[in-house]
Amino acid sequence: MNNLMKWLTTLLTPCIVFIFLPLFAHAADEQYNNVMVVYKNDSGKEQVFNQATKIEHTYENLHTIEGTFTKEAVDALKKVPDIQVVEKNPTTVETNNTTSSLLTTITPNWNIQAVNAQKAWSSGLTGKNVKVAVVDTGVSINPLLPNVERHSFVDDNPRTRIDESSPYDTEGHGTFVSGIIAAGVTSSQLYGNIVGVAPDVSLYSLKVFEKDGASMESLLKALEWSIENNIDIVNMSLGTTDDDPILKNAVKIAYDAGLTLVAAAGNDGVGKDVEYPAKYDEVIAVSSLDQSNQISYFSNTGSKVEFSAPGSDVYSLGIYDEFREDSGTSFSTPHVTGFLALLKQQYPDYTNKQLRKVLQNYTMDLGAKGKDPYYGYGLVNYVQTTPEDVQTLKVRNVSRTSATVFYTPKENGEIPTDKYRIYVNDQLMATTTDLNYVLPNLKEGTKYTVLVEAVSANNVSSVGKTISFTTLKPTVEEQYIENHKSTITSWMTRLKKGQSLTFQTQFVPLYSIAAGLTTSQKNMVTNYSKKINLVAISATSSSSYIKATNLKNMKSKKSTTITFGTTIKPSTLTSSKISIISAGKKITGFTLTKGAKGKNIKLSTKKTLATGKYTIFIDNKGVKTSKGKSLLKPIAIKFEVK
DSSP: OHHHHHHHHHHHHHHHHHHHSOHHHHHHHOEEEEEEEEESSHHHHHHHHHHOSEEEEEEGGGTEEEEEEEHHHHHHHHTOTTEEEEESSOOOBEEOOBOOOSOSOOOTTHHHHHTTHHHHHHTTOSOTTOEEEEEESOOOOOTTSOSEEEEEOOOOOTTSSSOTTOSSOSSSHHHHHHHHHHOOOOTTTTTTSOOOSSTTSEEEEEEOEETTEEOHHHHHHHHHHHHHTTOSEEEEOEEBSSOOHHHHHHHHHHHHTTOEEEEEOOSSOTTSOOOBTTTSTTEEEEEEEOTTSOBOTTOOOSTTEEEEEEOSSEEEEOTTSOEEEEBSHHHHHHHHHHHHHHHHHHSTTOOHHHHHHHHTTSEEOOSSSSSBTTTBTOEEOOOOOOOOOOSEEEEESOOSSOEEEEEEOOTTOSSOOOEEEEEETTEEEEEESSSEEEEOSOOTTOEEEEEEEEEOTTSOBOOOEEEEEEOOOOOHHHHHHHHTHHHHHHHHHHHHTTOOOOIIIIIHHHHHTGGGSOHHHHHHHHHHHHHTTOEEEOSSOOOSSEEESOTTOHHHHOEEEEEESSOBOGGGOOGGGEEEEETTEEOOOEEEEEOTTSSEEEEEESSOOOSEEEEEEEOOTTOBBTTSOBOOSOEEEEEEEO
């Protein structure tokens, strides 16, 4: 009754104020506390700050701001394109535990035996160096959980005798969950006593629960902390039926940051859909099994269930150093979290997506064949059916339209490889038993990513190893050759027959595209160059016959001074005798300036020279020396613009 009177008094107070105050004054002063806003970009963030009456917390990694806003500010922000979500009453989630009296006697540690953790332990896998965060009610002091780093994201309520902000567990839920993941073990306890699935994990307790549940702000703080501290796996034995956009955004950002997220399916019963956050695509949803590997009567089910694990009548740690029994998808979830920690130790370089995929290969299929709404892919179980990834993966013989993938199997793998699946840009290209495969019909100048999976005789595939490469793009010389095939063929035929080429119209373009010719064709061009006594110089080769400046920096200088070994008669060297060619194409825009004494000439341009290889050709026919004799040799001056 007292509580009812207090509630009525609280309710009536604003009604009395409303009667005596003007309507507009009430609307202007109306404030919403604990509003959460998700912004899309810096512009949206700035507008949130401008509209807020008070900022409570900024979740930088989650693009979310919590604060106090007027009604007008909330309405205004909802209309801003740069704002993704505005929420006045963020969802509160609850822990997912229940009790069951269906089974009164169990074999201690049956749940650990059910996931076959002992086999992983015998292989040296105990979760060592894997960082696991438990987002829950905290963890009490317990000798079997000696190495827990505790953090609390709960504010203290000064009206109670308990310090709610303490990171220690006063409810028991978080301690129980943590015991399933990481309870320590002595040599006498390893087989048959309570022990965690991955007893050597680095455990981080992130307290988010108050007496009435976990607030959205505490959940966001825990997820943000997990991102900032590079947590590998996050256990969330909690849930809500509300699809909250604030929570959805935070979960997606955490997943994109590389965190593996595991959550309870819910305890509303078989046939009831999976709760959030487990229902989000980024989260692994876990249903509960009893000791007979049957779905627990209380477990939620549905298409989002990904894996199942023991959750009925399991034993773990209490908050007063005792052991206790409990049931719920809250307690099937940490079995999967611990199991993932074992796999993370086994495959330390795997991403969260790869880890999630490989977990499918460590399951016992239950119910309907394949993935089903009760068990997902099945009961997690460390019976290795997955072949090891290929040991080496290389791409060779890359051309413009093809490449060859080479791979070798893992030596002494426990599960033999029967065949290989080859994917190109996520599309299955082939299934083969060969140790190499030619990728045909590729596009030139295109990047490709190849994934090679090892596949066992039971058709179970490894996560796969990837490699990327880019097909060759035709050089400008090769492109010219393709566009002038018949012309070049006729020129090469003349050379093969020992016939001459006209210097300006045939030899000059052919010489400039020699890099794209076949070896035999290059040899014919080289031999013809010698036949006509061509003198060729570049930035790295010189001749007493001709010299040129700025060959290394033509891009910036845009000019070169060419000095002849023998003085020429300037009037005989006209611009028609000079060609500047790049990959068969004549370059215009150069100005010829001749020295009065015939010792040198200057070629300059105001154009910006494109990247490529250039050659300045000087035809010697008709050019006279100062003594009236013919200039004996044609000239080629090569430079490159990078």
